[in-house]
Every structure is written in C-alpha cells, then in structure tokens.
Amino acid sequence: MTNTSNNKSKAPNNLTILQRGEPILAQVAQTIHNVNSADIKQLIDDLTVTVAEAKGVGIAAPQVGKSLRLFLMCSAPSERYPDAPLLPITVVINPKIIKTSEQQVLGWEGCLSVKGKRALVPRYSDIDVSYIDETGALHNQHLTGFLARIFQHELDHLDGITFIERLDNDSDAIDELQWQKQQ
C-alpha cells in the first residue's frame, strides 16, 4: 500500500543500535521541549519498531544516536527475558526519580548496546517516578520489581551510563550463553 496521506511522518525505520564505546552513549541527553514535534513522533515510531525487532524490554533514544531524554518500556516475555511481565508499550519523556526505596536488589540485566553480556546489577526495588508521555500528559507512578529495574536501566542511558558502569568490576558481566545455561 502506498502512503498518499499528507501526514509528514514516514514509515517507521528499524534503526541501528549503537554499542557501548560510542561517545553518545556516555553523554547526558537533552530535555525534550516539544513533545508534539514531527521529529519526536517519528523517533517514537522508529524506536517502537527497533526494540520489537531486537526483542528488547526497553530502549533509550541515545542508543539509536539521538541524545534526547526519551525511552520506551515494552516489557513482555521473550527469549531474552522469559520472566518479564507483559506491559503495553510505555513512552517515557523527561523522566525523574522522585523517591527510592532504601534497599537495592540484584537482578540480571542485559542491554541492546552491550551485546552478548549479562550481569547482576544492583537497583532500587521500589521507585516513585514522574515523566510525560507522547501526548504531553504528566504521569506520577510507583514502580516495583522488573519495571522499576527497566526504568532505572533506561534512565541511566539518558545520563550516559550503561549497566557495566554499575558493576564493581567489568569482569562481573558474563557471556549471554553462560547466563542461559544458569537459568
């Protein structure tokens, strides 16, 4: 089917996911001021396609080379995360963590920008967060468990941090194949 509408947004693209070592993944990303711009809409469409193709549970704009404070959470059980809860795709713009639990817990993480590695990463078990969605609506939410973990992982990407920087030693990360055998 050809696109004959006047809508300027193009068909969504499956974007290249950058790997750790790319400078943009170590930068603090910019606050988004115009949620309704065509560029942001296109970016959200592109990220939606890209994260589904990669079977990720989240993806942040810097991972596709856009240094903007935006990420998607799209938790669903998959080969990469068999125990992930099912959640509709959530667009998170200009996120903040308002409050955290005192306690951190260890849980296994991988990252589309750290291919082939998994590690036990400490994260707060409970967080209160605020963000705006793709319509500009403000959300205040309490997140626990795996969703709290995804939120903290993706927010880290907006601050130039990957899960490797959360480890005491780089060598605490193990190969994905080794991880699969342990499950």
Ligand SMILES: [Zn+2]
């Ligand atoms: Zn990641």
